[in-house]
Amino acid sequence: MRAWVRRWVQSCRDCGTRKARAKEVIPPLRSQGVGDAGDRWALDVASPLPVTDKGNRYVVAAVDYATRYAVVVAVPSHRAPDIANFIVEKLVMVYGPMRELVMDGAPELNGAVVEALVNALQAKQLTPVPYRPALLGLVERFHRTWKDMVAMFVSEAQSDWDRWLPCAAYAYNGARHSGTGYSPNELMMGRRLRTPNELLRTSGVTQVGVFADYHRALVKKMAVATEAAKKALSKDQARRARYYDRQVRRHSEFQVGDKVWVLRPPRGKGITKLAHKWVGPARIEADAGFDNWEGHGREGDRPLQLPREVQLLQQLARSDSRAGAERPDRGRHSGRGRGHERGGTRRARLGEHGPSQGT
Known part of the structure; x- marks a missing residue:
């Protein structure tokens, strides 16, 4: 019974889209080739x-x-x-x-x-x-x-x-x-x-x-x-x-197949500080390298990729695959959740690629 109650609480969509917290990941600095003059x-x-x-x-x-x-x-x-x-x-x-x-x-x-x-x-x-x-x-x-x-x-x-x-x-x-x-x-x-x-x-x-x-x-x-x-x-x-x-903290804990929440703060007129900032869940599909990941979102299975397939550098929080689908939806732009699943107690932030040494 205790485990069932815990899973039920962890599957709250409103809690997931509002209370998700990410752990910052700072990977080591990578070198970048510069090529020849004019390249x-x-x-x-x-x-x-x-x-x-x-x-x-x-x-x-x-x-x-x-x-x-x-x-x-x-x-x-x-x-x-x-x-x-x-x-x-x-x-x-x-x-x-x-x-x-x-x-x-x-x-x-x-x-x-x-x-x-x-x-x-x-x-x-x-x-x-x-x-x-x-x-x-x-x-x-x-x-x-x-x-x-x-x-x-x-x-x-x-x-x-x-x-x-x-x-x-x-x-x-x-x-x-x-x-x-x-x-x-x-x-x-x-x-x-x-x-x-x-x-x-x-x-x-x-x-x-x-x-x-x-x-x-x-x-x-x-x-x-x-x-x-x-x-x-x-x-x-x-x-x-x-x-x-010297400021490197830890590497990303994500794996292919994990469900995650994506930090997408709503923008526009009428948005308040009570709005839910996380959307999803999204499923990690592939490792993009440099502690970054590519995934697909819940809405229309839309790929979560940045322009020109540059490495995905978004803040993500982990979501359990057992998230309940029977929780009610709520409007995201009214300061409430948007109706996305939430589950699991482990939360993390997608590793962000540090400044390139080509700079």
């Missing part, structure tokens, strides 16, 4: 900014994973056609087609125009998990860098920040990167960027030698620099992993 770009939009005298309000930036080279431009709007023009004019026409393009889930970055362009380039578009800016840490960190630079020179009205944006990008690409040991321009273009001080110290233009000799020396220099940068980056990744792994 993978991270793209993001910084907004909103003060409207400049030229009408610009947004900044579109892209950073190459292998060289850390940054391309940035100020734009008045960030619609899908604007993003597509940036990809073609500033990236493809200058550095060649990329193999992978990493962007977040913003509508202007995942619209039909951008998707058609990426498919035409035969590239792969990667979309990290929403609300996980660390997965785009490479370009997010660049945004912070150029903002700190521009803030030192912008006028009091802040209406000329787009004037200083190219200067900040030039300084960034010409500075030595702590991860690779080389400047981004040196790895991308094969030479260091000069500064006004260097021009003052030189006496004049050096005589141009044989172009064939210059080409051989340039190719050799870039090969040596690329190999040294990869080794330095590996050491930097190991150092960052040791620092990050």
